[in-house]
Amino acid sequence: MEAPNTSLAPEALRFALYNRFLKGEAKVPQMPESLLRVRRLLNDPHASLERLARTINSDPPLTAWLMQYAESPLLLGFRPCTSLRDILSRLGTRRLHNLVLCFGMRNLFIGKEPALQRVFRARWKAALERAAYAAALAEASGLAEVDDALLAGLLQDVGSLPLLAELERWPQKPRGEAALHELCEHLSGDVGVVVMTVWKLPTVMIECARHRRNWPREHIGKADLADLVQVASHLAAPVDEQPLATLPAFQRLRETCPGLPRDPSQLVETLVDGLARWRLLLGSRMSVSPGAAPGNGSAPFLPRA
Structure with a gap:
């Protein structure tokens, strides 16, 4: 070129x-790999919540951040979340997609x-x-x-x-x-x-x-x-x-x-x-x-x- x-x-x-x-x-950055993995699962009608939880658990910083988000007043309900599976169920598809992209943004620049x-x-x-x-x-x-x-x-x-x-x-x-x-x-x-x-x-x-x-x-x-x-x-x-x-x-x-x-x-x-x-x-x-x-x-x- x-x-x-x-x-x-x-x-x-x-x-x-x-x-x-x-x-x-000019190179357009790829979406964060963590989001791509989550996107594939969210678009897979056969993917289970357990599989999604295992995939996110493979990225400990992302898991910790989602758990911290789940403790915010926006998601506090009568029943506390006791596992990542509970958190993902409460977040829902669209919100999870947004939050994973938020978290992955920090690593997009590799200069x-x-x-x-x-x-x-x-x-x-x-x-x-x-x-x-x-x-x-x-x-x-x-x-x-x-x-x-x-x-x-x-x-x-x-x-x-x-x-x-x-x-x-x-x-x-x-x-x-x-x-x-x-x-x-x-x-x-x-x-x-x-x-x-x-x-x-x-x-x-x-x-x-x-x-x-x-x-x-x-x-x-x-x-x-x-x-x-x-x-x-x-x-x-x-x-x-x-x-x-x-x-x-x-x-x-x-x-x-x-x-x-x-x-x-x-x-x-x-x-x-x-x-x-x-x-x-x-x-x-x-x-x-x-x-x-x-x-x-x-x-x-x-x-x-």
């Missing part, structure tokens, strides 16, 4: 990179360059914070299922992962972290749409990536998941040029969920307890070590913000 032209201006570089993804010349690793870790840390806000906001508003919001928050910037991996083939381009982040900000949404389309994820998830920085976005009807994730993203990392109170997504969310505080600062106060819980869940087993290359199958700890 012909090597990419590395002597390009920033705008031309962005166009060239995106074209490589559209043409299939070796320190500069690219640093940017990946920063963006993954931001994704965890955005997902925590999205889950807490879904829990408080009832607008979406919490696991859908959790996954959408993590996937909103998924396009950055293959972008950073592809840049290893462009060694002459600057490796300044600010420039790399700017490149991701420009292209992550478009590349994320490509990635999630290849993965055959629901359109509602794809739209969250497509509109990740489309702050003026307008649409007819009630607030949707993309609106919720936009608000969560703004709460996690406020955008100076677009105050939350004037964000169309926030205005639709308030109209759709009148029980939510109308004042942004009061909304943050409402989310405090839920946010702490989701930060704990996401930070405990889904972070990437500052000293280890992502993608090595481990799940070391990165201190939470």
Whole structure:
């Protein structure tokens, strides 16, 4: 395959990179192997719950994370879960699929360059914070299922992962972290749409990536998941040029969920307890070590913000 032209201006570089993804010349990451195994079983009408439990048990960190999720207030019922089989039965097919993909996301980037690793870790840390806000906001508003919001928050910037991996083939381009982040900000949404389309994820998830920085976005009807994730993203990392109170997504969310505080600062106060819980869940087993290359199958700890 012909090597990419590395002597390009920033705008031309962005166009060239995106074209490589559209043409299939740049590598789109495969779904996490743990999810592929679970997907095959979930699609097999003859697969038993016991077989599914054995498959998940073969991945101890994933098993521990699912058990921790099952202890959240969302799943606490009158009868406690005493086994992984009980947990899987309570989670259900769609929720299990979402949670396994959430957990597997942390190992999708396999770059070796320190500069690219640093940017990946920063963006993954931001994704965890955005997902925590999205889950807490879904829990408080009832607008979406919490696991859908959790996954959408993590996937909103998924396009950055293959972008950073592809840049290893462009060694002459600057490796300044600010420039790399700017490149991701420009292209992550478009590349994320490509990635999630290849993965055959629901359109509602794809739209969250497509509109990740489309702050003026307008649409007819009630607030949707993309609106919720936009608000969560703004709460996690406020955008100076677009105050939350004037964000169309926030205005639709308030109209759709009148029980939510109308004042942004009061909304943050409402989310405090839920946010702490989701930060704990996401930070405990889904972070990437500052000293280890992502993608090595481990799940070391990165201190939470």
